[in-house]
Every structure is written in structure tokens, then in C-alpha cells.
Amino acid sequence: MDPKMLSEGIVAGRRSAGQLAEAFDDLHPPLTEHEALVAADRCYFCHDAPCTVACPTDIDIPLFIRQIATGTPEAAARTILSQNILGGMCARVCPTETLCEEVCVRETAEGKPVLIGQLQRFATDTLMAADVHPFSRAASTGKRIAVVGAGPAGLACAHRLAMKGHDVVLYDARSKAGGLNEYGIAAYKSVDGFAQAEVDWLLKIGGITLENGKALGRELALEALRSEFDAVFLGVGLGGVNSLGVTGDEKDGVRDAVDFIADLRQATDLTALPVGRDVVVIGGGMTAVDAAVQAKLLGALNVTIVYRRGKDRMGASAFEQDLAASRGVRIITNAQPVAVHGNGSVREVEFAFTDDALTPTGQTFRLPADQLFRAIGQTLNGDGLPELDGRKIAITGAGRTSVAGVWAGGDCAAGGDDLTVTAVAEGRDAAEDIHAQLMK
Template structure:
């Protein structure tokens, strides 16, 4: 058997433990005290700062940076957490290059923004490392709220409700709370178990009970939750994954990118995680990039992202695209999956060229592929009784659904961008609306 034949297919251990540890090290190492002071000194502390407007959670960015500059990182963290209780995670995973940093005056004038994301991480890490929690729980109100989904929206909602004295029961289908933060983000963005550490820290507010292994339709009903609680918040995300609709899609080696990322995130020993020699990813969002880059870091020889439109329309930011390219991922545009070929398992992916109108040109190419990851978007698993808008739960105002006493936020709800920071904002705002409604009912 030749070396090429031996390495073909999906197998574990393409790289040793030392190489994998280096590959999956922190993407953005934390700033030292000196580096943080130097970075903070670049801020102009603008009045009516555009970075604040660009932040979905409305963090007072000039204030928290000034607090770092004056040697008060814990006060800076409190400023951040007042608006975004998951500020530590958002500092790591938010596309700051297209949000706050894109509109930074330094970026506009010099092409190099203040490193807002890294400064936010510096501040939040300082407080969390000290084991402090910046909020105390108000006296118990006697009201109970069910939060379904322990992802960013659900966590933000639960924390804000608990802070105001309501008792919260949080339900999640998976074995651990955290949602997207725990199961759906590249390992190199949140190494060392940060997602769970953040959840544990958040729960220090008290008043929140977590029950895992339960979801709507699997142990829970919306009607039952409404009967048992004074209010319900749904932060259930988008659990369904679309299929390509091609013959051969059931071949061994064709799988969902989100499942691959989740398996990687829960794998203690990456030398035991199988990966193909040749990998193709279908899609153009951050999930596609996360899957592709991690496939390369695990030792795949070739990794290709195929996206149906041109580069400018790719949902993943240019920074994410460049990150993929810097790791040796090939990005190809104007291509859609046409056929999957193989016998006992996947061998080739055939792609068809399309024009700007998405009509096939008649030309195709074939790429060798042991493994294909679908990253073509996710969809809502419908909840009976709720109105939908564009395939998501229809909401008005701060997350009110068509059913009285039920709110929703995050990826499952209509409106907004599918970002961690947006989900946090929606969960927080829904919590305040729920609190107001419960306060009125008490009066």
C-alpha cells in the first residue's frame, strides 16, 4: 500500500498532540497590563462615539477604555457587563472588524482602529479571574420565568431576570448549557474551557436553575411552560440544518459543519478526532470558515470552501476570509454543489459554475473529497402556536411573540443579525420587558 493510499479517507491522528496544541492555541492572546495601557492610550474618547452606535449591546466603549487607561480594569469590566453580561465571550468571537472597530475614528483616519475587542477581553478577564461578580440579586419577587435555550440569548435573559429578583428555570436540549458558545464556535477562538467558565461565573447571580436534556417537543411543551410559569422566553436557536438535496448525500463523509464543530469542541484529545485528507466545505458564513480552518488545523491536506456567490457577497467578513486563506484554505466562488460521487464512501464532490443570477453555466469541476461539510444555514424547528416571519418566530418590540406571556430572542427570532452579541442584546431587552410586565401584574 502506498503512502498516499494509506493516508486517504477519514482518520484520526494526522497530527501529533504537540502540533495540535499549537494549532488550536488562542487565536488572539490576551493583552498584558502594559499592552492594554498602550492600546487604551490610542482612544480619542470621542463624544457621541460611532463605536458605541455600532455595538449591538450599546456598551459605553470610550468610558470602559478610559477606565483601563486610568488603571481601573474592574470598573471597566463593570461598565461592559452593565450592558453585556457575556462581554468576555463577545470580546473573543464578535466580528469587531465589521462593528465597533470598523467605525473607529482611528480606523477611518489611519487604517488601524483601537483594539476594542482585545481591550474588552482584558477588562472582563480581569474581573472574572478575581472571581468577582459585579451584580447582586434583588429581593425575590415570587415570580417564575422559564427560559428555553441556554445559549447567548437565554443566558443574557436569565441573568437579567434573576438580577431583578425573579426565579428562572433554564432548559436546554444539550448536556451542557452555553448553546452556540459551547458547541458552535471554533475551538481556537475560545480555548481552555472558557465557555463553561463564563456560564459558571454568570450563574453566581443566583436564582437560576439549569435543567439539561429538555427542549420543546422533548420533555417540554409551550402550553405546559405557560401553565407552570409567569412568563416564558424562547432562545432556542436554529437547530435544523438544510440538506443539499443531491444524490449521494448519504455517503459516509458527508456531514453537517455544525456537528463537526460541536464534536471538536467536546473532544478532550484532538489526536482522536477523525478528519479527511481532502475536505470540501459548502457555504460562506462564519460556520463554514470555522469548519474549514479547523479541518486544516487537524491535518487535512487540502481544504476548499465553495460559495455560490462572489467574494463581496460572502457572509463571513473579509477578516474571516483572510484568516481561512492564511491557514491554507482555498476559497472558490460562483460554484454550487452538483453531485457527490463515491462507492462505500465519498470520493469526489462535483461543483457547477453559476452566473450572477445563480443559473448554472453548464460547466462543472470535480474535487477529490473524503469529507464534505454542509454549512448552508440552519432553520427553525417550529414551535406550535407561534406565528412565524421569514421562517423565524415573529416578534414585536422587545421580543414579544404572537402568544401572550411568551417572548423570543436570538437566532430563532425575526429581525437582527445572527451574531452572539445581537443575541445577548435581544435576551437582555426581552428580560427587561418581561420584568416590566411582571411588575405591572404584581401591582
């Protein structure tokens, strides 16, 4: 065993460059043309397709699969992208196992659904490889719209508005567009810089000016945007992370899982990225699994996810839970943190077992940890926002907020699932509503 693997503390280089390249390879390698044709042939092309009903963006799934089966994947891509302009990324990260594939008739009858997600990737990758943009702009309307946040919701909204003939200024707080697609998902789900390639391809519609390094509440003020533009769309996501609220939460080695994932996604040399020997992740969603699995792939010896409720209540799908287990991640449920121990740096995390009502049972245990990741939900940051519904922006209809001329969608808006595909649908629908209002 590599001596570095036995070292204590948070260090880099626990695995070689070759080992890391293999570990972080594509989770689902793309289908070959033959494999795509065989997979498409399994579809029954249901008239009342339950898969389409289950898709948040309402893609006509039987149609695009039939188009693949008849040898026209570019036409299939247009069918997909007309509803979901980020269909390429969604094919990679969408939890199809709990959406379209879960209700597939083949899944119901045989326990083996049509590979809808992988077929969607095959179609969209084929079109993007041809360097073709399937849509063109309508005649200019003379209207200008500000879209704040270049994540899935903002990108989808900006593209649809540009297609309608509006001029769009797309603002983002970070140095790259893409939002969670660029910074917030596991590296093995989107390899070879696909997130940026998709953004570059999307912008080929024209009419969209991208301005990075500008955040709402910092360089941008909502009232100023309202006075300068004909409409404003907020797709700012959730910038804050919930704290553990226990003693020792501030110790060295304790950090937010989203920051760890972002650092990994932006790293040019994974051998230089430090990781602990004993890693604990607190949370039960996709972010927790992404952080835990990637810590294990980087060379952490012991990685444990601890979630306060039962396994069936975890936000991560059964597929994601099984993926974590297959990579050597241990999952402990019905336990919540009560203290972080250590002299300056985290050394142990103390937990209390809980019942279904989250009431401590009186039993506690400790896990050794030199690195602790918080993945217990994110919060909305910002001042001067429209009226809130709980901790998110209140919306009615297709993203209308309490402020005239301002729409919102994606993770920052109330009511939707925190999924890439849902954010795309909300951005698209808000764009249609904005267009209808401006063109009255």
C-alpha cells in the first residue's frame, strides 16, 4: 500500500494521477451507434407515454427514441432541445431512475427500463458534435431583459428569450457560467469540460451578452435592473449553506460539501487536491453522495455518510445510495450530530441516534474524522429580494414574483424540486411568460 495512504491528516496525492484518471472516468460511457439502436428498439413507443408525463420538461420521449431508431439522431436532438435546451447535461445528471425510467413500461413489466437518459445523451452529443445550433432568432423585438444567474434556470430562460428576438444580458457571480452544472455536481458525471462546452454551444443562438463576476446585492441591485431593463429574471440559486449548529462546527477540517465539490470540479491536477484519511459527510441528498464518493475516489480510507432520518427518507435516490456503497462509502441513518471534537482541528464527530420523530434515543457514538463535510441544505442569500415564501422567493404562475416585471426560477424559487431538469423547465416557462407580457 502507498505509504501516503497511511498518513494522518488532510493531504494531497493519496492516489497517483493514473489511478485518479481511472477513478474519475465517465460514470456512464456514451452509447455507440449500434448500442443506441439496440436500446431504442426496446421502446414500445407508448401513445400515452408515462415517461413523457414524468419528465419535468415534457420531452416527447417516444418520438425522440423513434427518431434514433430510424437513424436520425439529429432530429431526435431537436425534439429534446426544443423542450430542454440543456438536454445534454440533463442526460448526464438527471435522476432518470426516479423519473422517466421509473415509470417506463419496460421497467414495470421486466424491471429493466429503456435507457432513456443514455439515449438522450447519444442524440444531443451527436448534434453538438456536428457543431450545429438547431434554433435561430426571431426578428428583434427591441426589448432588453436581464437574467441574473447563469445556472440551468438562467441559461434556459436566456436562450428562450433570445430565440424570441429579445436581447438578453446574462449576469453571473462566478468567473464561469453554468451554475451547479459547472461547480456543483460530481466530476465523474460530466467529464471533458462538457458543462462549458454546452454553455458555449447554447450561446450560439446569439443575442445573449454574458457578464461574469457580477452578483445580485454586490455589483447588481434589483431596482436598478428594473429601471434599465424591460424585465428581470432571477435564477440566482442558493448561495448559503446551513450550519450544523453544534459545538465545534468552526474547527479546521470542517467545511461545506459544495465548496469541496467546486474545488474538485475546477482542479486541473487532482493529485494536488487534499483529502482526509477519515472523512465524514453529514446529509442525505445528492450533494452528500457526490462529496462522499469523490472523497473516496481521491483516496480517503474511511468515508461515512450520516443522515438524521431513515434511508427511505434520503434525498439521494436508491441508485445514488447504491453507487456510494459500491465505492466503499458507509451510510449510517437515524443519527444526528451533537458535537465536533478536536483541539483546533476536527478529530471526532459525536452523534446521537434518533427515532423517526428525530428525538434522541439516548445512545451516542463517535466517528474519527480529520475532514467533515456539511451537506444539510442550502439557503438563499441576498438583500432587496422579492417577497419570500419560507426561505425562497415566492412565485405564482410561470415564475412571477411579488415585484412587477420580475420573474424567478430554479433553486431560489419556492415550489419546485432542486433538480437541474426542473430548473430548466422553470426558466423556459418564465421566458415564455415574459415574452407574452412584453408583447401584449
